[in-house]
Amino acid sequence: MKMKELLLFLSCVLCVSTDSLHTDIHIVGCSDFNGEVMFGLDREELWYADFEKQMDVYPQPPFIDPISFGDGAYETAVSNLYTCRQLLQLSRQGMKDYPPLRDAPSGVMIYTRDEVEFTVKNTLICHVTGFYPAPVKVSWTKNEQITTEGSSINTPYPNKDGTFTQIARLKFIPQQGDIYSCTVEHLALTKPLIKIYNVETPETPETPEKPKPSVGPAVFCGLGVIIGLLSAAGGTFFILKANKCI
Known part of the structure; x- marks a missing residue:
């Protein structure tokens, strides 16, 4: 396991049912200046410790049944944070203060x-x-x-x-x-x-264009008249030609 500047412990439990798969996660992490203790389910936070305000937080929506981790949850998180920093110091001593690995936001x-x-x-x-x-x-x-x-x-x-x-x-x-x-x-x-x-003006829907009159019937009608005239002219030609042959 590669040691990094932030010592992080993850505890994941997969809960399998007949029609779903859920992931339960417990995070305890620390550095020299920051710390995190959190419980989550399916990438949603259920509970975390706010070490600046010295209190626990339940960021759950009001429409679900409340989930409680007990009255001593924050005190337990403080103890976990202390243990994490002790382990961090021991790891540094064993690895002779390993160089920090840092990745900028991608x-x-x-x-x-x-x-x-x-x-x-x-x-x-x-x-x-x-x-x-x-x-x-x-x-x-x-x-x-x-x-x-x-x-x-x-x-x-x-x-x-x-x-x-x-x-x-x-x-x-x-x-x-x-x-x-x-x-x-x-x-x-x-x-x-x-x-x-x-903040810009919301786009307004465009006014629908009025349908243009179809040219199909007019074209077909025009063709019908032309064909009719040609047919009449042809008929007259053949009649005249037949009269000359008599």
Whole structure:
């Protein structure tokens, strides 16, 4: 196992039923300055520890039955974080302070959660993936002014290749001409990555063109008249010619 700057432990359990496959994940990760303890199901967070606010968080939608990890879940996460950092120091001593591996984000996208309607509440999403180690720092601006109200970011989620994904959100009310940006910072970046979102007028459906009159019947009618005249002329010619032969 290759040791990296972030020591990460993953515990995955596959739960198989007759018609579905679910993945349960438990993450304990740490570095000198950051740490993460999270439980998830099918790439969705069920619970994580917020070490800055010193509390546990249940980022579950209100329409599902609540899931609880017990009153001592946050204290257990703090203990796991301490153990993780102890193991990190032992690994450094054993490998003589291995050089850090750093991967800059391979993809940054900004988009809205819902279709844009002016004055209707919406959410901007800044999707960052392919980076190592975790986390990234994401900041928002509105019309070149830093904004924090209504912003949030999830805990780093591991990808299959060992890198991470994080999603930052900003609640906003679309107004014509407003310009938003999300700025991504990471240890492997020499300068921040910036993505811009312009609030533009929603496209209006084009007025359908009036159907043009069909030329088919007129053409066929014209051909019918011409053929009829030619037939009449031919008939007259043969009649006259027959009269001369009498």
